[in-house]
Amino acid sequence: QVQLVESGGGLVQAGGSLRLSCAASGRTFSDYTMGWFRQAPGKDREFVAHISWSGGSIYVANSVKGRFTISRDNAKNTVYLQMNSLKPEDTAVYYCAADDRRTLPAPRPHEYDYWGQGTQVTVSS
Numbered sequence: 001q002v003q004l005v006e007s008g009g010g011l012v013q014a015g016g017s018l019r020l021s022c023a024a025s026g027r028t029f030s031d032y033t034m035g036w037f038r039q040a041p042g043k044d045r046e047f048v049a050h051i052s053w054s055g056g057s058i059y060v061a062n063s064v065k066g067r068f069t070i071s072r073d074n075a076k077n078t079v080y081l082q083m084n085s086l087k088p089e090d091t092a093v094y095y096c097a098a099d100d101r102r103t104l105p106a107p108r109p110h111e112y113d114y115w116g117q118g119t120q121v122t123v124s125s
Contacts, residue, residue, distance in 0.1 A: 001026055001027060001113075001114060002024050002025070002026040002027050002029070002032060002098050002114050003024065003025045003026050003114075004022055004023070004024055004096045004097070004098060004114060004115065004116035005022065005023050005025075005116055005117070006020060006021070006022045006094065006095065006096045006116045006117065006118060006119040007020070007021050007022075007023070007119060008020040008021050008119060009094060009119030009120045009121045010120075010121070010122070011122045011123075011124065012086055012121075012122070012123055012124070013123070013124050014086060014087055014088055014123055014124065014125050015085060015086065016086050016123070017082070017083060017084045017085075017086065018083050018086065018121060019080060019081070019082050019083070020036070020080065020081040020083065020094055020096075020119060020121075021078055021079075021080055022034070022036075022078060022079045022080075022081075022096030022116060023076075023077060023078050024077045024078070024079070024098065025077065027100075029074055029077040029078075030053050030054075030074045031053065031100055032053060032098040032099060032100055032114075033050060033051065033052050033053060033098070033099045033100075033101055033102070033103070033104055033105065034050060034051055034070075034072055034079040034096065034097070034098055034099075035047070035048075035049065035050035035051075035096070035097045035098075035099070035107075035112055036048040036049050036050070036070060036079075036081045036094060036095070036096060036097070037094070037095045037097060037109055037112075038090075038092035038093065038094045038095065038121075039092055039093050039095070039118075040089075040091060040092040040093075043092075045095070045109045046061070047061050047107035047108065047109070048060070048061055048064055048068065048070075048081065048094070049061065049064065049068060049069075049070040049081065050070065050104055050105075050107065051070045051071065051072050051079065052102065052103065052104055053074075053102050055071065055072050055074075057103070057104050058070055059104055059107060061107070064083075064090075067083065067084050067085045067086075068081060068082065068083050068084070069081070069082040069084075070082075079096060081094070083121070086121075086123045087123060088123045088124065088125045089123075090121060090123050091121060091122050091123050092120075092121060093118040093119065093120050093121075094118060094119050094120075094121050095115055095116055095117075095118045096115070096116040097109070097112035097113075097114060097115050097116070098112065098113065098114040098115075099111060099112045099113055099114075100113065
């Protein structure tokens with residue numbers, strides 16, 4: 001199995017940027033499709049973006065399209081989420097997740113088997 005640790009969260013003003021990182025250890029990183037999800041207080045966990053093992057397939061939620069970019073570096077066992085033009089409604093705990101299928105699964109939390117502990121992102125207005 002794989003262990004995931006997120007970093008890079010914090011407090012930022014609206015319009016600002018943050019880059020989240022998720023470092024993986026355990027099994028071969030390139031065996032996994034990697035995803036980012038988020039959960040705001042009182043809300044369900046929601047899909048943000050995911051990327052296939054090679055980086056060749058990417059899918060991003062409409063709510064963040066054009067503002068967030070997902071990427072991965074298999075040599076560093078790390079997946080990134082670059083977040084630009086942040087809005088207060090982006091405030092949430094952001095989670096990294098892994099799935100051992102080579103193709104992108106459906107963009108739903110229950111499709112993913114492994115999860116990190118999450119990192120808080122707070123966007124002030």
